Amino acid sequence: MSTSIEASVTADVQAAVAAYAQALxxxxxxxxxxxxWPDGVAEIAGIGTFEGREAIKEGFAAFAPxxxxxxxxxxxxVTSVTGDEAAAVSNLAFLQRGEAGWAVQLVGRYDDTxxxxxxxxxxxxxxxxxxx
Numbered sequence: 269m270s271t272s273i274e275a276s277v278t279a280d281v282q283a284a285v286a287a288y289a290q291a292l293x294x295x296x297x298x299x300x301x302x303x304x305w306p307d308g309v310a311e312i313a314g315i316g317t318f319e320g321r322e323a324i325k326e327g328f329a330a331f332a333p334x335x336x337x338x339x340x341x342x343x344x345x346v347t348s349v350t351g352d353e354a355a356a357v358s359n360l361a362f363l364q365r366g367e368a369g370w371a372v373q374l375v376g377r378y379d380d381t382x383x384x385x386x387x388x389x390x391x392x393x394x395x396x397x398x399x400x
Contacts, residue, residue: 274346274349277346277349277354277389278346280382280384280389281344281346281354281356281380281382281389282344283389284303284382284389284390284391285341285344285356285358285378285380286341287299287303288300288303288339288341288391288394289338289339289340289341291303292328292331292339293333293337293338293339294333295332295333297325297328297329297332298325300324300325300328301321301322301324301325301328302321303390303391304321304324304390304391304392304394305383305385305390305391305392306320306321307319307320307392308320308321308324308390308391308392308393308394309392309393309394310324310327310328310391310393310394310396311393311394311395311396312327312396313376313395313396313397313398314398315327335364335365335366336364336365337362337363337364337365338362338363338364338370339360339361339362340360340361340362340363341358341359341360341378342358342359342360342361343357343358343359344356344357344358345357345358352383352384352385353381353382353383353384353392354381354382354383354384354389355379355380355381355382356378356379356380356382357377357378357379357380358377358378358380359375359376359377360374360375360376360377360378360396361374361375362374362375362376374398374399375398375399376396376397376398376399377396377397377399378394378395378396379394379395379397380393380394380395381393381394
């Protein structure tokens with residue numbers, strides 16, 4: 269694979285990762301679910317596994333923001349690319365604003381598998397784990 273293709277894949281993966289955080293923080297569940305393929309899977313440790321867009325919408329509706337929040341995603345690394353499949357890992361910090369200001373609520377990691385269909389990269393599977 270050439271460097272320019274790798275850079276393009278990395279940019280597309282990072283765009284999907286960022287769009288996920290933006291949609292989640294905005295409470296835009298339709299946009300969030302649209303970042304997954306119709307047969308995509310979102311697995312959240314200790315909470316559940318949601319298979320398919322409709323299940324993702326239903327599952328994430330429970331996370332609709334009730335106060336300002338930020339999912340900060342950092343250190344995203346595309347770890348492998350094989351044809352139309354890419355794997356990536358990212359660190360996560362979740363903050364909410366309360367009466368005392370912004371505070372970190374949890375930290376964790378995303379392990380992602382994205383696939384490209386018709387030139388579009390979407391999540392095939394996103395696994396969210398939390399650090400103690």
